[in-house]
Amino acid sequence: MPSRLYAVLVGIDAYPPPIPRLAGCVNDVTAFAETLKGRTPAGTLELTMLTDGAATRAAVVEAISTQLGRASADDTALLYYSGHGSQQACPPELWAGEPDHRNETIVLVDSRQPGCWDLADKELATLLTGVAASGCHLLVVLDCCHSGGGTRDVEEDVRLAPEDPRRRPVGSFLPGVADAATGGPAPGAVRGLTARWGGPVGRHVLLAACRADEKAKEVTVLGAHRGALSAALETALRETDGLPTYRDVLRIVSAGVQRRVVEQHPQLEAVDPDELDEPFLGGAVSRTARLLTLSHLPDGWSIDAGAVHGVPEPIGDDTTELAVYPLTSETTGAPLATGAVTRVLPDRCLVALSRPLDEDYVYRAVVTSIPLQPLAVAVLGDEAGTATLRDAAGAADSTLIALVDDPTGADLLVEARPEGFVITRPGVTRPLVPTVAGTGRESRVVAALEHVARWVRLSGLHNPATRLPAGALRLTVTTPGGPAPPGSLVELSYAGENTPSFTLTITNTTDQTLWGALLDLTETYGVFTDAFPSGSVALGPGESTSVSLSGEVSDALWAAGTVAVTDQLKLVTSTLEFDPRSLQQDELDVRAVGSQTVLRGGTPPRSTLERLLTRATTRRLAPAQEEAVADWRTDEVLVRTARPPVT
Structure with a gap:
């Protein structure tokens, strides 16, 4: 049976006099309920909503005990409260757990009616201890104030209810409170967080709106009142790609709150600190992509x-x-x-x-x-040679390469020697390509640098704010030895003279049609886009396609002593159809690069992605037209092919 999420969400705006009414609490829990419904697998969410008049003390106690009490060791339990916080005098019998002799409370809709009381921190601790006894993962979210002087919005609408002036007898507390507060028996209880709860409490994680001496404020989001914490938490879950940990959520929520209000710092607490590194809600919410x-x-x-x-x-x-x-x-x-x-x-x-x-x-x-950084190239060596190269570089595409004087931080080095130009990477003595010599060598060096720059741009191309999740189009590599582990280097080897083969399968894991293209970026700066006849392939939800490929170390490289090469297979995924074939370029051959003709940008881009891909490789681009907006992402797999020498 799959793990389940048992949730109790309590939001109260319509408090009866003399308690001030609030504006954003029902919005908070309603929005969070929709977030849970959209982020949990079908059939795994057990949700109880208690708002306004339904959020009585008896109903909330029953929901915590019964609904959350159903959670087993494999399940997750969530209590989410948005409403007034307050204080009350603590009975002398419970002073052992309260140095200031005051209880922190949450105020329910009938809390101040005759014969009824707020739900005190010690009572909540006792209820949570009962829930946690099963070993379930328990999260408590409190978007309210926990000490005097608090409000919940920027207009200072009071979110802290007036203190209950009545003297509360110890007998009015839930059974077991006196024992727990004085350190007596409480099945499943773990000592900790006594400053928050006034006594030992079961294992759980607490996300609170603010520090005890701060105000929990309210903001306006799309014209609706919201708690600053609740709005930031909803945003964090909606926009986070993957399964964020509690520490991740706190970082995002804190930034979101502090961007909007001042003097409010959300707090994250746990009986067991290791739980803060676990996925939010114990992983009960499924992966989603962030929304920019x-x-x-x-x-x-x-x-x-x-x-x-x-x-x-x-x-x-x-x-x-x-x-x-x-x-x-x-x-x-x-x-x-x-x-x-x-x-x-x-x-x-x-x-x-x-x-x-x-x-x-x-x-x-x-x-x-996105801006495309030109390749920084430092020119060193013979003074006459560097001068002629700089002159030739004046006609280069400045968006692709930029000549710099300081080799520190340069992407490539070009050394002018009497026999020709040597192109290397910083810290690597082996030349990137054979020495460029002979007639017209300066122009061929510039063309080679542009060739490498196009390759580097495509190799590092990614969308920093895509909404498409990782694995939207899932790549699976199957070798003769079986499926390769996801994300690992795929290693192939020749069997005699036979090139090794493998199969790459692309599967659409989303609920929308996506287009995918496969770029093969070779170690010798080739870019090949011929995996699919039309450049890209359309895959509906759940559809797959497979491509048979082979690894190869060319005879020329092998004869020159290269026994292994690595190909970068880059999968470009888009929400709109696109054609990557204008990106194709042959292996870098400095003997012929000056005479190569590569046609790029001949057809006007149909989407923002096609325009970006074209910009990555050419200076010849027509002025921007009104293009369809594509969301896109890139994923990759590295394939290393070994061709052992003959012994």
Whole structure:
């Protein structure tokens, strides 16, 4: 039987007088419920929602005990509370667990009615101990204040209920509270977090909206009131590609909260610190791709991806470009606006828009272009030779190569010698290609550098903000010895004179049609795109296609002493049809490179991806037209082919 997620979500806005009403708590739990429904496998979510009048003390206690109590050791339990927090005087019998003689409480809809009480921290601890006794993974999310002076939104609507002035007798607490608070018997209890709960509590993880002395604030998201923590948590789960750990979630949530409000620091606590490195909700939520969003912050418009996500710095006027759409819409039509990244920060980027947008809304952004760094080439050696090479480089494509004086940090080195030019990588003495000599050698060196630059650009090409998940098109490699482990180097070897063969299978794991193309980037700077007759292949949901390939060490390389080569097979996945065949280039041959003619960019790009791929390889590109916006990603597998020498 698959593991299940048992969830109890409590949100209260409609408190009766004299407790102040709230605005965003029901929105919080309603949105989180939708997130859970969209991120959990079918049939695994057991959800109980208690909002406003249904969120009585008795109903909440029953839901925790009964609903969450169903979770077994293989399951996950979640309690999510959004509402008022408060305090109350602690009975003398429970002072042992409360140095300040006060209980922290959550305020339920009937808490202040005659004969009813808030749910005190010690009561909640006792309930959680009972749930945790089964060994389930337990998460508690509290989007409320936990001490005096707290509010939950930027307009200072009070989110801290007035303290209950009544003297509460110890007999009004749930059974077992007195024993637990004084260290007495509590089945399955683990001592820890006494500052939060006032006594020992079962194993669990707690995500709290703020520190005990801070205010839990509320923000406006798409015109709706939301708790700052709840909004940031929903965003973190919606946008995270993969299964984030609790530490990952805290980092993303903290950044999200602190971008919007001040003096609020979400807190993550666990009885067992090792649990903080486990997947959020114990892995009960399934993988999804992150959604790139654009929002207006105090320093202007920005996207929520930055240097840590791989967004490159602008290169002169060349920068990351975006198409902007409504948050919930598809990206097949005309965008609301376009944007250009002006500054890359660690966790986000500042953006200039082509037209004004409503600053109260959050928008969806799609990367349409990224800056392509030219290859830095340092020229060394003979003074006369370096001068002629610099003159020849004046006609080079400056978007592909840039000559630099300092070899430190250069991608390639070119040394001018009397016999010709030697191209090497920094720190590697073996030449990249044979010495370039003879008539017209300067132009052939420049052409060779451009050839290598195109290869390097394609080799490193990736989309730092794709919404397509890893493995959207899954690559499976089968060799004569069986399937290769995912992500591993595929190793092949000749059997005598016979080239080794293998099969590469591509499977669409998503619920939409995707197009895939396979680029073979060889060790000698060739780029081959002939795996599919039309360049790319369309795969519907669940569909697969297979390609039979072989590894090869050419006779020329083998005769020259090369006994192994590595090919980089790069899978480009797109939401729109595209043709990569203009990227193809032969192996680098410095004897003929100056006379090679490679036609690129002859057909106007049909999508933003085709334009980007064309820009990676040529200076001859027509002005941008109105192109369809494609989301895309790249994945790769390395194949090493060995051809042992004859003994």
